[in-house]
Amino acid sequence: MAKPFQRVAVVGTGTLGAQIALLAANAGYSVNVFDQQPKAFDQMIQKLQSDLKAKQVAPFIAFDQWDACKRQIQQFEKIDAAVKGVDLVIEAVPENLELKQEVFRQLGEIAPPEAVLATNSSSIPVSRLEKSSGRPERCLNLHFYMALQGMNIADVMGGTRTLPEVMEKGINWVRSLGCIPLTVKKELLGFCFNRVWRAVKREVLYMWANDFVDFRDVDRAWMKFTGREDRPGPFGLMDNVGLDVIYDIEMVYYRNSKDPKDHPPEALKQKIESGELGVKTGRGFYSYPDPEYLQDDFLKAGN
Ligand SMILES: NC(=O)c1ccc[n+]([C@@H]2O[C@H](COP(=O)([O-])OP(=O)(O)OC[C@H]3O[C@@H](n4cnc5c(N)ncnc54)[C@H](O)[C@@H]3O)[C@@H](O)[C@H]2O)c1
Incomplete structure (x- = not known):
């Protein structure tokens, strides 16, 4: 080519x-x-x-x-x-x-x-x-x-x-x-796959911040559902991206829609303020360099 x-x-x-x-x-x-x-x-x-x-x-x-x-x-x-x-x-x-x-x-x-x-x-x-x-x-x-x-x-x-x-x-x-x-054939906020990923992030952050589920169970289910047990689920992925980056991205969507449901949760902001930014600071949802989701027994039992 x-x-x-x-x-x-x-x-x-x-x-x-x-x-x-x-x-x-x-x-x-x-x-x-x-x-x-x-x-x-x-x-x-x-x-x-x-x-x-x-x-x-x-x-x-x-x-x-x-x-x-x-x-x-x-x-x-x-x-x-x-x-x-x-x-x-x-x-x-x-x-x-x-x-x-x-x-x-x-x-x-x-x-x-x-x-x-x-x-x-x-x-x-x-x-x-x-x-x-x-x-x-x-x-x-x-x-x-x-x-x-x-x-x-x-x-x-x-x-x-x-x-x-x-x-x-x-x-x-x-x-x-x-x-x-x-x-993307005409302008769409979130583009192609990022819009799909964004919908996932919004839902799982809501479930975690309001204490409906343990975030690890979401990741376990994701790993099984996608058949990729060697790759993290949404929370592990967000840690990899950086929780500060995730927050900024969510704010762009919120500013665009002004819909309170689009506002990233306060609990996420608190994590960022306490220096828990994910892989880059050694702690986010998981601790690094040996996050729980890479350990052998992670998929053996739920919480
Ligand atoms: N982190 C991800 O997983 C990811 C994935 C896809 C897209 N993005 C997008 O990519 C962009 C960068 O994200 P990132 O995670 O790489 O950020 P980052 O913070 O890791 O890197 C940003 C870099 O830009 C530099 N910088 C800041 N202001 C500058 C300027 N005026 N001129 C030149 N350099 C400058 C900083 O020194 C830093 O090295 C963002 O728009 C983000 O949304 C990030």
Whole structure:
């Protein structure tokens, strides 16, 4: 397949941005990265590697390929230099509308005029960012998941004026990385699979916060139901994403609907305030690095 882009830039190399950069390098793209924290990329790559090893997950890109991928990735201290000469920029900065609008405004000014601008946002339709960029016809949502853990899927959605050829390039780029594009035909909050996942999160958080069930039973049932006893259920998954990230995403849905049922529960906020953010702080719903759901007897009995 012909490459839809030659050189790509990733802005924000935390949990997702670092994975996207690695995927792109693995597929043979020249990759530039920029993060406002200069050590973010290296630290995240190290963290992803040790997390995957601790969880004994076979990574989507074999560990012995990571160094070669990293050599394809150039790190920059200034965003202007990072986006110079690229034909795709994907941002993966934190889930905050004002921040992303500001990044799109900046990219609109400094990226080459023909470059496509994509957001990895989990919940913000690109229609809310496109205007800031000054090039709405070249903007789209490309929402990746934890590809290195085997979730090699990505939602693809256009904004109000995205050109068909830009959608096609986005879809082909996702495919060229070895991911399955999930194309959204008209704007939908939550995109394709993320909307399904979101419905699950809202329900299980409600059940936990109101003390209807023990969260472990939800995870046990999920693991049995999906036939994936080696993968966590919704609560373990939320720990992996980061409970602060989950909270911010839920707030985007709430602000959109203003429906109190969409507001993330207070109990989740309390966990975040007490530093229980999930895997990254060693404690969320479960404790890490040896979460209960990976222990042999987890599926033997309910609570
Ligand atoms: N964590 C997940 O599982 C997940 C899954 C899919 C999509 N996403 C989405 O991806 C995006 C990033 O999430 P994440 O979990 O990787 O966040 P993260 O906090 O791990 O990483 C964000 C990175 O952006 C950097 N940053 C902040 N402001 C910046 C700026 N102005 N310019 C450059 N870099 C900046 C930070 O230093 C950090 O390294 C969010 O929109 C999130 O909704 C996250």
